[in-house]
Structures are given as C-alpha cells and as structure tokens.
Amino acid sequence: KAQVFSGIQPTGVPHLGNYLGALESWVALQDKYSTVMYSIVDLHSITQPQDPQMLRENILDMAASLLACGIDPTRSILFQQSQVSEHAELSWILGCLTSMPRLRHLPQWKMKSKQKNEGSVGLYTYPVLQAADILLYKYGQLCSSCVLILSRLYSQLCVRERVMLLLCRSTHVPVGEDQIQHLELAQDLARIFNNQYEEFFPEPCALLSGTRKVKSLRDPSSKMSKSDPQKLATVFLTDTPDDIVLKIRRAVTDLTSEVTYEPESRPGVSNLVSMHAAVSGQSVEEVVRLAEGMDTGQYKNVVAEAIVQTLQPIRLEIQRLRADRGHLESLLAKGAEKAHSLAAPVMTEVRKLVGFY
Numbered sequence: 445k446a447q448v449f450s451g452i453q454p455t456g457v458p459h460l461g462n463y464l465g466a467l468e469s470w471v472a473l474q475d476k477y478s479t480v481m482y483s484i485v486d487l488h489s490i491t492q493p494q495d496p497q498m499l500r501e502n503i504l505d506m507a508a509s510l511l512a513c514g515i516d517p518t519r520s521i522l523f524q525q526s527q528v529s530e531h532a533e534l535s536w537i538l539g540c541l542t543s544m545p546r547l548r549h550l551p552q553w554k555m556k557s558k559q560k561n562e563g564s565v566g567l568y569t570y571p572v573l574q575a576a577d578i579l580l581y582k583y584g585q586l587c588s589s590c591v592l593i594l595s596r597l598y599s600q601l602c603v604r605e606r607v608m609l610l611l612c613r614s615t616h617v618p619v620g621e622d623q624i625q626h627l628e629l630a631q632d633l634a635r636i637f638n639n640q641y642e643e644f645f646p647e648p649c650a651l652l653s654g655t656r657k658v659k660s661l662r663d664p665s666s667k668m669s670k671s672d673p674q675k676l677a678t679v680f681l682t683d684t685p686d687d688i689v690l691k692i693r694r695a696v697t698d699l700t701s702e703v704t705y706e707p708e709s710r711p712g713v714s715n716l717v718s719m720h721a722a723v724s725g726q727s728v729e730e731v732v733r734l735a736e737g738m739d740t741g742q743y744k745n746v747v748a749e750a751i752v753q754t755l756q757p758i759r760l761e762i763q764r765l766r767a768d769r770g771h772l773e774s775l776l777a778k779g780a781e782k783a784h785s786l787a788a789p790v791m792t793e794v795r796k797l798v799g800f801y
C-alpha cells in the first residue's frame with residue numbers, strides 16, 4: 445500500500461466546493477492507503493496577505509473542519525505545514541533547480557496574479573513549495589510500465605487524456621484537474637534533482653480527487669472560493685440551514701424556468717444540479733428527472749434541503765470541536781511530530797546529496 449499526501453489552505457472555513465471536490469475523497473482514502481497525510485498548508489496561505497490573529501483562528505478552524513468531515517487522526521497524519529520546517533527547506537533547494545519561465549505559465553500564478561495585478565515571489569514559487577510538500581515524503585514510485593507509457597505518450601496527450609491516464613494508474617497525490625500542471629512540476633523537479641545529484645526521489649503520481657468543480661453562487665463562471673468577498677457566493681460548512689436556504693435561493697440562474705443540465709449555456713442552474721447530485725449521491729440525470737415539472741425557484745428549495753441534510757451534522761461537529769482549542773492544538777502537535785519523523789531522514793539525505801556538510 446502506498447502513501448497519500450494532500451493539503452488545504454487555512455484561508456477560512458472550508459466550503460461545499462472543498463468538501464465535494466476534495467475532503468469527501470480524502471476521507472475515503474483513509475480506508476485504501478496505509479499512510480495518509482493531510483496538511484493544513486499555512487505556508488501556502490501567506491502567499492496572499494493574512495491577518496495573523498485570523499490565520500491562527502483559521503488553522504484551528506480548519507483542523508476542526510477536517511476532523512468533522514471524517515479525517516481520523518488515528519488513521520491519518522493531520523498536521524500544520526509550518527510546524528515541519530523541512531517543507532520550507534526542501535522548497536528552497538528545489539527552487540534553485542527551477543527556471544523562472546517554467547513557473548510563469550502555471551495556473552495558480554496566472555489566476556491569482558491577474559486578480560491582484562501583481563503577485564508576490566511566494567505566489568510565483570507556490571508550486572515549488574507544493575512539489576516539496578509531496579517529495580518530502582517520497583511517494584509514488586511509478587512502476588516501470590507506467591514510466592514507459594508516460595515517456596512515450598504523455599507529451600502527446602491533451603489535459604483530459606492525461607488525467608484519464610493518471611487515473612488508470614496506481615496514484616498517490618490527490619489533485620484537482622487544475623492542479624495537474626503543478627504535479628507535473630513536482631515530477632520534473634524529482635527528475636532534475638535525480639539527474640543533478642543522485643537517483644533519490646521517486647516521481648510522484650496523481651490521484652484525481654474528484655472532477656467536481658463547485659461554482660460560485662453569484663458568478664457561476666468562477667469557482668466557489670473561501671476568500672470570495674461576496675458573502676452569498678459560498679456555502680460554508682458552518683452555515684446554518686437558514687444561511688444555506690438564503691444563499692441557494694439567491695443563487696444566480698437565468699431567465700428559463702425549466703431545470704436542465706447544460707453547463708456551457710446554463711452554468712447557474714447546472715451548478716445547482718451538480719451540487720444536488722453530489723450531496724444526494726444521485727446521478728445528474730436522476731436529479732434532472734426528479735426536477736421535472738418544477739421551476740428553478742421551486743427546485744432551489746429542494747437543492748437547499750439536500751445541502752442542509754449533508755452539512756448539518758458536519759456543522760454541529762465543527763461547533764463541538766471548536767470549543768476545545770487545546771485539544772485541537774495538541775492533535776496538530778502530535779501530527780507534526782509524526783510528519784517530522786518521516787521528513788527528517790529524507791532531508792538529512794538531501795542535505796548530504798547537495799553537499800551541505
């Protein structure tokens with residue numbers, strides 16, 4: 445059994461998109477893999493300005509949310525990234541093996557630097573830190589046939605075909621489709637390091653962590669985000685049933701009253717349909733059939749109710765866990781200790797290979 449690593453930024457309470465696109469599958473991975481590591485990636489979060497007091501709160505809130513969703517600290521290593529200093533150290537070494545043009549076209553930089561007009565050096569090198577997060581735990585040994593397929597075919601495939609190929613293999617790093625290029629960077633960096641120093645890092649493999657992208661309720665052309673300033677755009681895991689009903693009722697749809705699933709031409713109503721399908725465990729077709737005869741106003745009530753049913757137990761559990769900050773801190777400290785015990789020997793070897801004596 446292989447190991448799994450993934451991370452989430454403590455930039456606020458997680459939302460329905462984080463849950464359906466990542467956390468739900470993180471929970472399931474605990475049953476399939478022997479070592480499962482989930483990191484609250486606070487080093488990543490400061491690539492955008494963060495208020496220190498708020499960041500501290502968000503880290504503990506994120507820990508409470510992950511536990512409430514079903515991350516079990518007896519089966520997973522749950523830890524705060526900055527508490528394991530090897531992440532930053534390896535990131536520096538890998539950054540020295542990367543060129544500026546290699547990073548310029550990666551999605552995180554393109555998306556977030558555009559929003560801000562300019563971005564920090566940290567935002568630019570974000571994918572290098574991501575590569576360090578993964579490589580530090582030496583995952584994802586590819587079998588030789590995978591290497592052969594990849595080397596012959598990979599560069600000729602389009603993104604969707606690459607995702608399908610990655611899905612077919614035994615894979616270890618849960619990533620969204622938009623993160624595939626970042627994982628490719630980690631693969632490249634492993635290769636570059638091995639060429640420059642010595643065969644050391646196995647190339648990490650991707651595990652597609654859900655193809656569902658939940659869209660903003662106010663602007664279905666963009667994804668639902670923790671940091672979206674529009675309060676009605678995001679359904680948080682801590683939202684009360686009233687909050688959820690209000691947000692879904694106000695969700696942007698269009699002038700057609702029928703409920704159909706046409707993501708290109710009707711992104712708003714299609715977003716409702718796919719959220720409804722995901723939370724109720726039904727297919728999109730089943731959900732559309734169920735909505736026959738309803739207008740979008742009536743349908744919104746059904747969707748809101750289904751979301752409330754899914755999120756209500758999680759919200760109550762977050763509330764309970766939040767009340768004991770000391771317990772959360774001690775869980776994170778124990779997680780960091782375990783992560784450190786895996787990362788430290790890897791970094792000792794890396795330091796030797798680089799020549800740091």
Ligand code: AQP
Pocket residue numbers: 451452453454455460461462463464465466467619620653656657658659667668669670671672
């Ligand atoms: N809208 C979404 N739909 C599906 N999956 C999503 N994820 C994020 N938004 C959606 C997935 O959640 C995991 C953790 O994400 P993250 O917090 O590390 O980074 P992010 O993608 O930048 O998330 P946010 O919510 O948009 O945060 P902010 O506002 O801080 O940038 C990832 O697997 C991600 O794919």
